[in-house]
Amino acid sequence: MRLKTKLSIGIGFLFTAILISGILGIIIIYQMKKDARLILEDNYETLVYSNNMLSLLEQQAWDTNMLRKFEFNLSKQERNITEPGEGAATSAVRNIFEQLKHHPENDSLEALIRQRIYEINTANQQAILHKNQLAEANARRFSNYLMIVFGLLALVAFTLAVNFPSIISEPIQTLSEGIKAIVNKDYTKRIRISQHDEFGDLAKAFNTMAEKLDEYEHSNLAHIKFEKSRIDTIINQMNDGIIGLDENRNLLFLNKVAENLLGIKEVEIRGKYAPDIAISNDLMRSLLQEKGQNRELKIYADQKESYFHLDVLSVTNNEKVIGQVIVLRNITPFHELNEAKTNFIATISHELKTPIASIKMSAQLLMDDRVGNVNSEQEELVKSITDDAERLLKITSELLNMSQVETGHIQLKLEPVLPEIIIDNATSTVSSLAQQKNITIKIDQGTYEQKMLTDPEKTAWVLTNFLTNAVKYSPEDGEVVLTTSMRDNNILFSVEDHGRGIEEKYLSRIFDRYFKVPGTPEKVGTGLGLSISREFIEAQGGHIWVKSRFGEGSTFGFSLPVYQAAV
Incomplete structure (x- = not known):
């Protein structure tokens, strides 16, 4: 039987019990009301009329008012004849009363009419007694019926109240225990429910699910464990430090290299929140910095300074980030x-x-x-x-x-220097080369005697490199313009030529080491001059740039801060 049918039967029975109890109660009340009404209407009113007539007879004064009252009560009684013998007695009262109206002094008639009235009272009193006994019998009978029906209904309702909740609660509790077992990965759990209803179907579906999970667990668990062990072995054999985090930045694993670098064992921190560990571990704090991704770190490891390149890789599943892998690639041999x-x-x-x-x-x-x-x-x-x-x-x-530059040992001898000194040094070096091609070096100076804090030798070397390149790439009888200017407390130097220019796609690489613009004659240089120039200028806190239009010429420039004398 389906659970819905059971619920419908239980609720339907309770409704039927309430309905039957209500109907029986209404019937009993109606019958008792009917019996009481019959006694009241048929007999009690007759007694009232008879007693009124007897009271009038006691007055012994047959005046018009008394006759009228007696006539009124007698007429009422004549219309309320209900019991056997009551009609004859009432007719006799009528006949005698008619005689009394003509002979009121006749005492024998008065005695006769009183006797007939007593007969009416006696008949109604006996009828009241009989009807009362009948009403009591009906009340007892209906009360017994009601008690029997109520007892049966109460017994069935009690049986439902005791057993029906267990029909629902016990399967639910059994299913709940089974679900908890599945959550705890106990796939051997089975549910035994003998009910042939929705709970029975649910138990069968649960058992089928548990069997499939158990089958999947045993078919894949060994393989998964083997693969995990193999991956752990591979990760631990790598020379790179590898750290795994979940989506909440909790530590999942460390390989041996990472343990050595951090100075922490994996078993001590596995599952802990990485930023909490970073509070007391400088290297972990550096690794978790967002701005520190894809950069080089120098770490003291294996009794020497080692170099590592930091890579932070996001692990995604269906476009959702589920973790991160921090990789410290050991680049010490390359260094x-x-x-x-x-x-x-x-x-x-x-x-x-x-x-x-x-x-x-x-x-x-x-x-x-x-x-x-x-x-x-x-x-x-x-x-x-x-x-x-x-x-x-x-x-x-x-x-x-x-x-x-490569060793980081750029030796700067900074001093306040006028731009003219740098310009004179550079132009004198390039003058002979310019004369060979009959190229004019035009100087447009607008620095207003401002000094800059710089290494004059290296800055002059950079400007000489710019002028040399401009002369080399300028056509004969051409012109090279050297300009100085002020902008935002910086002195700007720019060298403009009207040579072949540089294509836009090569401008971003022009200051890279060993880079040469395709098509440049091999004898022109090593490709290091512009790269060294950038290192020299940036080491002094300056900025270097290039602008060019292919076929029209190029402009190379740099800027250095103005010297601020101490007050």
């Missing part, structure tokens, strides 16, 4: 190789400067008439040797500067 390369370049560059300078000096002596005359072919050879020696000196100088 060591880069440092060895830098030291090698610096050593070689330094060692090459002396023989190159000697070659340049020897070439200059060969061109001196005091040593001897050379023919035109020899003069070309000597000139070629001089140019190559000059180029080698420039390359070695750039390499030495680059080694300073």
Whole structure:
């Protein structure tokens, strides 16, 4: 039987019981009311009329008022004849009363009429007694019926009250226990409900679900454990530090490298809130900083300074972030190789400067008439040797500067300097190269004798590099404009040429190391000059830039802060 049918039967029975009790009560009340009404209407009123007539007879004065009252009560009685013998007695009263109206002095008639009235009273009194006994019998009978029906209904209702709640509560409690077992991953739990209703169907569905879960658990658990163990082994064998966080930034795992770097064991912090750990751990605090992503960290590990690159990877599922993986990639070997390369370049560059300078000096002596005359072919050879020696000196100088930049050992000798000093130094260096191509260097100075705090040698080197490039890329008989100006407490230097210019797609890389604009002659340079220039200017708190339109020329510039004398 379905649960809905059971509920309908239970509620229907209660409704029927209430309805039957109500109907029986109404019937009993109605019957008792009817019996009382019959006694009142049929007999009690007759007694009233008879007693009124007897009272009038006691007055012994048959006047008109008394006759009228007697006539009134007698007429009422004549219309209320209900009992056997009452009609004959009432007719006799009428006959005698008619005689008394003509012979009021006849006492025998008065006695006869009184006797007949007593007969009427006696008949009604006996009828009242009989009807009262009948009403009592009916009341007892209906009371017994009502008690029997009420007892049966109460017994059935009590049975429903005791048993019906368990029909619903016990299956619900059983199902609740089964659900708790599933939550605790006890997939062997089964529900036994013998009811053939919705609860029975629900129990069958629950058991089917538990069987499927149990089957899935046993079929995949071993495989999942094996894969997890393999992944843990791989992660722990990596040379990179790996830290796993969930979506609430609670720590999930650390590999051995991360434990060594943080100085904390995984078992001590697993499941804890990472920012809480960062309070007492500087490295964890640095790793959790949002601005610290994708940057390089120097960490003391394995009894030496090591270098790590920080990567923070978001783990997503259906476009929802469910965690993060922090990866510290060990780049110490690359730093060591880069440092060895830098030291090698610096050593070689330094060692090459002396023989190159000697070659340049020897070439200059060969061109001196005091040593001897050379023919035109020899003069070309000597000139070629001089140019190559000059180029080698420039390359070695750039390499030495680059080694300073890479090692972070840029040595600045800052002092207040007028822009004119930088300009004179740079233009004098480039003047001979400009004269060879008949290029005019126009100076537009507007700094108003303001000084700047700078390293004059390195700043002049940067300006010389700009002017040299401008002269090289300018056509013969052209013009290069060197401009200085003031802007926001900064002195700006810009060098403008009217050469071939630079395509816009290459402008963002123009200050990168070893970058050369495609199409540039190979002999022009090493690709380090502009990169070194940026390092020198930014080390002094300045800014460097480039503007260019392909086919029209380029403008290179930099700015340095104005010197503020202490008050």
